[in-house]
Amino acid sequence: MDSIPEQFHDLFERETFAHFATMMPDGTPQVTPVWVDYDVEANRVLVNTARGRRKEKNVGRNPKVSLSMVDPDDPYRFVSVRGEVDELTEEGAVEHINELARRYMGVEEYPGLDDEEGARVQICIRPEAVATGQG
Template identity: 60%
Template sequence: MASIPDDCHDLFEKQTFAHVATLTAAGLPHVTPVWIDYDEADDRLLINTERGRQKERNVRNNPGVGVSMTDPDDPYRFLSVIGEVETVTTDGARDHIDELARRYQGVDEYQPTIQTERVILRIRPDRVL
């Protein structure tokens, strides 16, 4: 298992967008931009999404993912992670999306209205560039 380098932790304090790649049931790549977070204590990347979205359905069939992000202040500084979604959980997901909305949008509550329920994809980094 790899670890997120200390000198990259600041990427998770900024409005850094990541692209997460998953595989569809047909084995085709699916890549979407996402808000990204990091659980430093557990060394896990966190992606908050809504139940039933394509990426959530994909990782239930194949937990392998690729995540790439570029520093919004320096496009030549990046972090790329290959890993596995260890858990898909609703625990704390609603509060987490509000926390992300504060960082990314400067608002107290996430909008638009949630249609199903929020889930957090907890990603274990296996390879880090």
């Protein structure tokens, strides 16, 4: 298992988007831009989505994923993670999406939360390989 180096933790504290890759049923990759978070103590990268969305379906079937993110202020500084989803949980997922909405949108609550059909879910990713670059 690998972890995110401390000098890159700031990317998870700012409005940094990640590209999240999962595998479709036919084996082709599916990539989605996502809001992303990092639980330092648990060493888990966190993505939040709604039950029934493609990301959630894909990782439920195949937990192998990857994601990459580029520093919005320096396109040559990046973090890339390959890992495995070791938990899909609804516990704390609404609070987490609201926390992400504060960071990414500057609002207290994620808009449209009451209109979603599926419950919110956190996708918890255990990093197996981490690559970083510094510009």
